[in-house]
Amino acid sequence: MPDIEEELRAMADVTAPPSTTALDDVLRRGRRRVYALRAGAVAGVVAVVAGAGFTAFALRSVPTSAPPADGPVDGPVVTSTTTPSGPPAWWPVVALPPQTPYGTWQPASSAPPGPGREVLAVPQCDSHWDEQVVVDLGRDTVTPTAAERFDRAIDEVAGVAVPGEPQTATLGTDPAQPTHHRWVDVTDAGGTGSLTISEGRYSGTPLEAADREAFLSGNCAPPHRQVRDDGTVLQYSSVIPSEPFQSLTQRMRVYRSNGHVVEIVQRNFGTRDLRVNDADGSFERLGQGRATLPFSDRQFTAVGEEVASVVW
Amino acid sequence: MRRDDEFSQFFTGRFEQARRSAYALCGNWSEAEEIAQHAFVKVYAKWPRVRRDSADAYLQTVMTRIFLDARRRVRGRERSVAEPPDVVSHDPVAPERHGLVLALQQVPPRQRAALVLRFVLDLSVEQAARAMGCSTGTVKSQTARGLDALRAAYLTTDTAERA
Structure with a gap:
């Protein structure tokens, strides 16, 4: 039996693979964290002063800060109001013509939003969900590195919001084909929402796939997009309401040039609003969730950028 | 920018050692890289209040707690309702x-x-x-x-x- 204490001391000199961390990356994340902490301190004061009226105030006041390109066809902005102040960080809008709305969002009579919750006048358009583009989404569990980066990105950009503990969830009504997600609840004065991440594959080049999925969610306005030097394309569309209640969803996809795709979704409800049936992964919605999404566009895109920086 | 210059010097001199310490904790180079990187991000955010003579100790504290927090999360709160994740290590373990x-x-x-x-x-x-x-x-x-x-x-x- 070797001297175990000496063996441990020698671990300081163990052979290491080359580091993949650049100083610039750490500085960038560090500055973002400083920014979020400062914004959190300011927003915290606002939340305490505003008290119970915070949510109502949020919905009325935010549309003025919406990017003009989305205004006419996307309805009111319903992302979080805990956004740090500063220059807009939205990615450019893709140069595609908007879809023509076929109507305006109306909740189901069987499960309408609760009392006092304003029904959002969001234009409705056809969803162009081509199942040939992205395949195997959620077939495998989220890779540990992506999960770790996802959790930390949320933690860093949350500001006054409090991220819950990350959970892995396997959802779906077909036990033979469950979909794996990593799920993080995010709570602030407005209530609890959530973000999820899942991974899959896609066909074509990143730009081709992004173009084909430009109107994936039934969004009327063209999506926002960032194209990176390594060919990775990040794309997210506007907030989509759906049943039951007034469920809000915003979807982002990150198309990497190696055929790997990551989907990040933020929702206005969290795990407390769900009851998962462990037998088949299906879930029931019990609560209507919060009035807005938990993150602003700025925060949402920051999470996407952080996840996109993981080297697969 | 003085903050960035000082911090950059600290990062350059300490990151490798931090990564090895993290590796000893978690036994996985990818995770070690993440732990070390996250620790430096947190230290950067507090840098104006970090005393230079205790910066090493502060970094070690942050890193240890990141590791312990992550393990606590995995052990106590993860809700896996199907098969556990596949853990495939590509680490070149010495x-x-x-x-x-x-x-x-x-x-x-x-x-x-x-x-x-x-x-x-x-x-x-x-x-x-x-x-x-x-x-x-x-x-x-x-x-x-x-x-x-x-x-x-x-x-x-x-x-x-x-x-």
């Missing part, structure tokens, strides 16, 4: 320490942290206690239990590798 790395991963996280702080990083009991956020008595007991657990795990690993 052959000369392979058995020790494997054995160390079988030691409970807090005991493992105590061992790494005390022996790999050569910290005093008091310094280790500050890093772990506990009393010196707890560090001593965690270290003693950790050594027992490591010896037992090392013996098993060693026997299995010889077989």
Whole structure:
């Protein structure tokens, strides 16, 4: 039996693979964290002063800060109001013509939003969900590195919001084909929402796939997009309401040039609003969730950028 | 920018050591990279208030707590409703320490942290206690239990590798 204490001391000199961390990356994340902490301190004061009226105030006041390109066809902005102040960080809008709305969002009579919750006048358009583009989404569990980066990105950009503990969830009504997600609840004065991440594959080049999925969610306005030097394309569309209640969803996809795709979704409800049936992964919605999404566009895109920086 | 210049110097001089410490804690180079990187991000955010003569200790504290927090999350709160994730390691584990790395991963996280702080990083009991956020008595007991657990795990690993 070797001297175990000496063996441990020698671990300081163990052979290491080359580091993949650049100083610039750490500085960038560090500055973002400083920014979020400062914004959190300011927003915290606002939340305490505003008290119970915070949510109502949020919905009325935010549309003025919406990017003009989305205004006419996307309805009111319903992302979080805990956004740090500063220059807009939205990615450019893709140069595609908007879809023509076929109507305006109306909740189901069987499960309408609760009392006092304003029904959002969001234009409705056809969803162009081509199942040939992205395949195997959620077939495998989220890779540990992506999960770790996802959790930390949320933690860093949350500001006054409090991220819950990350959970892995396997959802779906077909036990033979469950979909794996990593799920993080995010709570602030407005209530609890959530973000999820899942991974899959896609066909074509990143730009081709992004173009084909430009109107994936039934969004009327063209999506926002960032194209990176390594060919990775990040794309997210506007907030989509759906049943039951007034469920809000915003979807982002990150198309990497190696055929790997990551989907990040933020929702206005969290795990407390769900009851998962462990037998088949299906879930029931019990609560209507919060009035807005938990993150602003700025925060949402920051999470996407952080996840996109993981080297697969 | 003075803040960035000073921090950059600190990062350049310490990141490699931090990464190796993190590796001793988690036994996985990818995760070690993440732990070390996240620790430096947190240190950067507090940099104006970090005293230069205690920056190393602060970094070690942040890193230890990131590791312990992550292990707590995995152990207590993860809700897996189907098969567990596939864990595939592509790490080039150093052959000369392979058995020790494997054995160390079988030691409970807090005991493992105590061992790494005390022996790999050569910290005093008091310094280790500050890093772990506990009393010196707890560090001593965690270290003693950790050594027992490591010896037992090392013996098993060693026997299995010889077989």
